[in-house]
Amino acid sequence: xxxxxxxxxxxxxxxxxxxxxxxxxxxxxxxxxxxxxxxxxxxxxxxxxxxxxxxxxxxxxxxxxxxxxxxxxxxxxxxxxxxxxxxxxxxxxxxxxxxxxxxxxxxxxxxxxxxxxxxxxxxxxxx
Numbered sequence: 001x002x003x004x005x006x007x008x009x010x011x012x013x014x015x016x017x018x019x020x021x022x023x024x025x026x027x028x029x030x031x032x033x034x035x036x037x038x039x040x041x042x043x044x045x046x047x048x049x050x051x052x053x054x055x056x057x058x059x060x061x062x063x064x065x066x067x068x069x070x071x072x073x074x075x076x077x078x079x080x081x082x083x084x085x086x087x088x089x090x091x092x093x094x095x096x097x098x099x100x101x102x103x104x105x106x107x108x109x110x111x112x113x114x115x116x117x118x119x120x121x122x123x124x125x126x127x
Contacts, residue, residue, distance in 0.1 A: 019085045022074040022101060023052055025066065034102065036085070036094050037073070038063050055094030078104045 021037040035052035038060070042048055048068035058064040077085075081101045088094060 019088065020075070020077075020082065022077065022081075022098070023050060023066075023071040024074065025070065026072055027070040028066075030064075034098050035064070035066075035071075036088065036097055038088075040068075041065070053091070053094050054098065055091040059091045060088070060094065074101075077101065080104070 019036050019038060023035045023037050025031050025033045025035065033054065035054050035058070037050050038053055039051040040048065041051065049065050050068060050071060051063040052058060052066055052071070053060050053063045078101070081097055081104065084093065084097050084100065088097070
């Protein structure tokens with residue numbers, strides 16, 4: 001994480017984040033929410049936690065700290081999403097990453113479900 005200049009204001013208050021994971025919340029009021037994992041932290045008592053951002057409610061300047069057992073990490077990501085995650089400087093970048101990932105999952109689900117439907121039709125035709 002390094003300091004860079006903010007494009008809009010010219011102030012030195014933004015961080016450059018790199019990430020290789022997304023996370024889905026498994027517990028709490030945000031259950032089911034998708035986040036970009038910014039950082040992994042280890043506590044003194046042996047508990048692990050993650051700093052998470054969604055770019056809207058939890059921004060890069062105020063990430064959410066979430067216990068590791070309350071999140072499901074998503075490490076298998078499409079190349080298009082991974083390319084965007086190399087340099088995250090704005091909340092808009094985080095929102096774009098999450099939007100692209102959601103779209104790719106929906107697209108994959110559509111392919112999978114259409115394949116299942118085609119196989120089901122083929123089985124019905126053969127009988």
